[in-house]
Amino acid sequence: MCGIIGYIGNKNAISVVMDGLKRLEYRGYDSAGIAYFTDNKIEIKRRKGKIHDLESIVSKCNISSNLAIGHTRWATHGRPSDENAHPHRSDGIVIVHNGIIENYVQLKHELQSEGFNFTSETDTEVLCHLINKYSKNNPIEEAVRIALKGVRGAYAFAVISEKEPDKIVAVRKESPLVIGFGDGEYFLASDVPAFLSHSKEVIFLENNEMAVMHRDGVIITDIEGNLLNKNVITISWSPSMAEKGGYRHFMLKEIYEQPRAIADTIRGRVMPESSEVVIEEFGLSEKDITSIDRIFIVACGTSYHAGIVGKYMIEELTRIPVEVDIASEFRYRNPIITQSTLFIAITQSGETADTLAAIRQARSLGAKVMTICNVIGSTASRESDFVFYTHSGPEIGVASTKAFTTQIIALYLLSIAFGKIRGCLDDRTISMLIEDLLHLPASVENSLELDNEINNIAKELFKAKDFLYLGRGINYPIALEGALKLKEISYIHAEGYPAGEMKHGPIALIDEEVPVVVLAPSGRLYEKILSNMEEVKSRGGTLIAITSSDGESAKRLSTYSISIHGINDYLNAVLLTIPLQLLAYHIAVLRGCDVDQPRNLAKSVTVE
Structure with a gap:
């Protein structure tokens, strides 16, 4: 949510x-704006709506400037409007801001009593006036330090002043900011893709750190003004990895990137000749692993569904009990955690506020913390004891696809490694599990070849108002994920359910108007899922079965069927996911929805 970009050069x-x-744009937003210097005065342009609406007025100005800051806003305080769009001004001070100022009401009343006038409904304007208040007799960075002493909340912001037209000051607390270094130029952003085509050399700001950007360099201090030495990190993503590459939407591109993303997640992590997973990739020692008596997996949204898949794999292959929590719930309960607990946080961005809060809580209780993450240098990766990077590349579409499947691969590798060290898996079983994994990218390619077939099914179903998704065992969280994908991007109400629970309530919903998507691969629960399909069919429901190529019974019961070439029960979860992603995508396109930027959603949820 909300994006910041700044440049001086x-x-x-x-x-x-x-x-x-x-x-x-992928972060989700409802308005956008830019501030830049012209004749030592700051000009602001901002508009509700899409960036092209802003661009239409900026392009008419025909002005050049060597310093500018910009923002995409996702409403938290105040409705989407031109007045609430960023940047905000207070006399000669201009700011763009992500996050939430928790005590803004109190601060606003105090500032109003001192004569400051407010023109927006945002908490950001409070911060802008507060900095202005202290800038009368101080350099802008000192005014920021003084102002923040009275501020509570989470924020990342960039501020400029007409008194100092060669300077950008940026501060981070609980919301990401990254500085980019070019040849005589410097960048500031809430996420690396904003300037990746210009710079790959970056510094990630930590909580309560400030960057003062000049034409001739960047000074980084803590909030008290003490100089800090920060390591420059080189980002390995290429700019082309963040472009559509000829696909109609980023989401479709990222669905099709999954064979490559999965291969990159596997690469260097397994040794097929010795039937081993490289345990060093997880950071824990053998002693650490054998001492674990419980695992907590905590995540949000799609990552939470990956966590439930992980629970099935870890418990079966390692015999360690696993609890899976939604991060926003975990942080408000009193979990039983000891030094023998392994806490696994799963997050694509590494910046999800609730997940970060859960990490901090787990560490404070003595747990070892591992993060499974896609973004190198993210806050979650820096605050954890161990990090496993999925290396799936930038994911621009708001609805997660390749991040989800590579998270499952990370958990699969972890399960094998832990299972071997704890004596739960013999070499033959490990060899088979690894061999299956090495075949997975090609099997995903085969699933992608179903695209046209799935599109034809979507044409028959896209007008439906409700969907039900059913799965058993490890495929239950895949049903949850399929339903989430559909509701996220098509705005159709969809429910994911354990198939065995259907007759405890959801069966009342079934009629000829409600399509029911059933995950029915061959395996030990195949006969059980067939019984559930019979229950749907006898009540006139429209059945869409995703089954194995040999699943003839499931195909006979279905109105529509999609066949995958299965591997094993664990990896079939990935193969079943691909048709669900494509089905949601095509239905959303047929309904005319904004696939990459669904309404009300943001890619990185950096507020509670």
């Missing part, structure tokens, strides 16, 4: 920032 900052705003 020799290029036209307006062009750089407008381009950066476009690259931040």
Whole structure:
């Protein structure tokens, strides 16, 4: 949610920032704006709606500037409007801000009593006036330090001043900010893709750190003003990895990138010749692993569904009990955690506020913390004891696809490694599990070849108002994920359910108007799922079965069927996911929905 981009250098900052705003569109937003210097005065342009609405007014100005800041806003305080869009101004101070100022009401009343006038409904304007209040007799960075002493909340912001037209000041607390270094130019953003085409050399700001960007360099301090030495990190993503590459939507591109993403997650992590997973990739020693008596997996949204899949795999292959929690719930209960507990956080971005809070809680209780994450240098990765990077590349579409499947692969590898060390798996079983994994990218390619077939099914179903998704065992969380994908991007109400629970309530919903998607691969629960399909069919429901190529019984019961070439029960969860992603995608396209930027959603949820 919300995106920040800033630039100071020799290029036209307006062009750089407008381009950066476009690259931040995937985060979700309802308005956008830009501020830049012209004749030592700050000009602001902002608009409700899409970036092209902003671009239409900026392009008419025909102005060049060497310093600019920009923002995409996702409403938290105040409705989407031109007035509530960022940047915000207070006299000669201009700010863009992500996050929430928790005590803004109190601060607003105090500022109003001192004569400050408010023109928006946002908490950001409070911060802008507060900095202005202290800037009268102080450099802008000192005014920021003083102002923040009275501020509570989570924030990342960039501020500029007409008194100091060669400076950008940025501060981070609980919301991501990254500084990019170019040749005589410097970048600021809430996420690397905003400036990746210009710079791969970056520094990630930590909580309560400040960056003061000048034309001739960047000074980084803590919030008290003490100088800090920060390591520069080189980002391995190429700019082309964040482009559509000829696909109609980023989501479709990312669905089709899954064979490559899965191969990159596997690469260097297994040794097929010795039937081993490289345990060093997880950071824990053998002693650590054998001492674990319980695992907590905590995540949000799609990552939570990956966590439930992980529970099935870890418990079966390692015999360690696993609890899976939604991060926003975990942080408000009193879990039983000891030094023998392994806490696994799963997060694509590494910046999800609730997941970060859960990590901190687990660490405070003495747990070892591992993060499974896609973004190198993210907050979650920096605050954890161990990190497993999925290396799936940037995921731009708001609805997660390749991040989900690579998270499952990470948990599969972890299960094998832990299972071997704990003596639960013999070499023959491990060899088979690894061999199946090495075949997975090709099997995903086969699933992608079903695209046209799935599109034809979507044409028959896209007008439905409700869907039911059913699965058993490890495929139950895949049903949850399929339902989530459909509701996220098509705005159709969808429910995922354990198939055996259907007759305890959801069966009342079934009629000829409700399509029922059933995950029915061959395996030990195949006969059970067939019984559930019979229950749906006898009540006139429209059945869409995703089954194995040999699942003839499931095909006979279905109105529509999709066949995958199964591997094993664990990896079939990945193969079943691909048709569900494609079905949701095609239904959303047929309904005319904004697939990459669904309404009300944001890619990285950095507020509670």
